[in-house]
Each structure stands twice: as structure tokens, then as C-alpha cells.
Amino acid sequence: MHELSLVQDLVRVGLAAAEGRTIRRLVLEVGELTCVAPDALRFAFAAIQAETPLLSEATLEIELQPGRGRCRACAAEAALSSPLDLCSCGGALEWIAGKELQLKLLEVAHV
Numbered sequence: 001m002h003e004l005s006l007v008q009d010l011v012r013v014g015l016a017a018a019e020g021r022t023i024r025r026l027v028l029e030v031g032e033l034t035c036v037a038p039d040a041l042r043f044a045f046a047a048i049q050a051e052t053p054l055l056s057e058a059t060l061e062i063e064l065q066p067g068r069g070r071c072r073a074c075a076a077e078a079a080l081s082s083p084l085d086l087c088s089c090g091g092a093l094e095w096i097a098g099k100e101l102q103l104k105l106l107e108v109a110h111v
């Protein structure tokens with residue numbers, strides 16, 4: 001599963017940053033154009049959480065970032081809901097937002 005390996009990578013980054021402390025909260029920034037399903041991320045996180053003691057009390061928050069594009073022809077900016085969307089002038093849109101997939105915030109327990 002695509003989402004499982006994504007979450008594994010993000011958790012690995014989080015665990016490295018936490019340096020052995022218990023993780024309380026993770027906030028993921030997920031662009032709407034990444035084609036990643038938030039439900040699948042949560043499901044994958046729960047599976048990893050079950051076998052990772054430092055994560056057992058952590059909450060996962062997902063912040064969805066809407067897609068935006070800039071027209072290559074007229075430079076107008078437009079909301080992008082699909083990678084195939086075009087500008088109202090018919091020009092191709094260059095993606096400027098909506099492809100984010102990263103660990104935005106990590107909260108660890110103070111020991």
C-alpha cells in the first residue's frame with residue numbers, strides 16, 4: 001500500500017527528531033493533488049502505532065492543502081482540483097500548491 005510506506009517514512013523522520021522521547025502529536029500537511037487519501041493515512045498510522053511504543057499515545061492530525069495553479073499562458077492563478085484542470089483561457093496550469101506531503105509539526109513529551 002502506497003500510504004503505508006509514506007506514513008512509515010514520516011514516522012521515521014518524527015522518531016529521529018523526537019530522539020527517544022514519546023511522541024504526543026503529529027501534524028501532516030497533505031496537498032489535495034497528492035492523490036493520497038486521508039483515511040488511508042489514518043489507517044496506516046494506526047497500524048504503525050500498534051507496533052511502535054513511542055507512538056502509542058500520539059494523535060495524528062491531517063491538514064489538507066487545496067491545490068492551486070498558475071497559468072503558463074496568462075499567469076492567472078486558479079484553484080486546482082484535478083491535475084488535468086486548465087485555466088479559463090485554455091492554458092496549461094503549473095502547480096504551485098497542493099503537492100505537499102510532509103510532517104509539519106511534531107510534539108513530544110517533556111521528560
Ligand SMILES: [Zn+2]
Pocket residue numbers: 071072073074075076087088089090091
Ligand atoms: Zn490562462
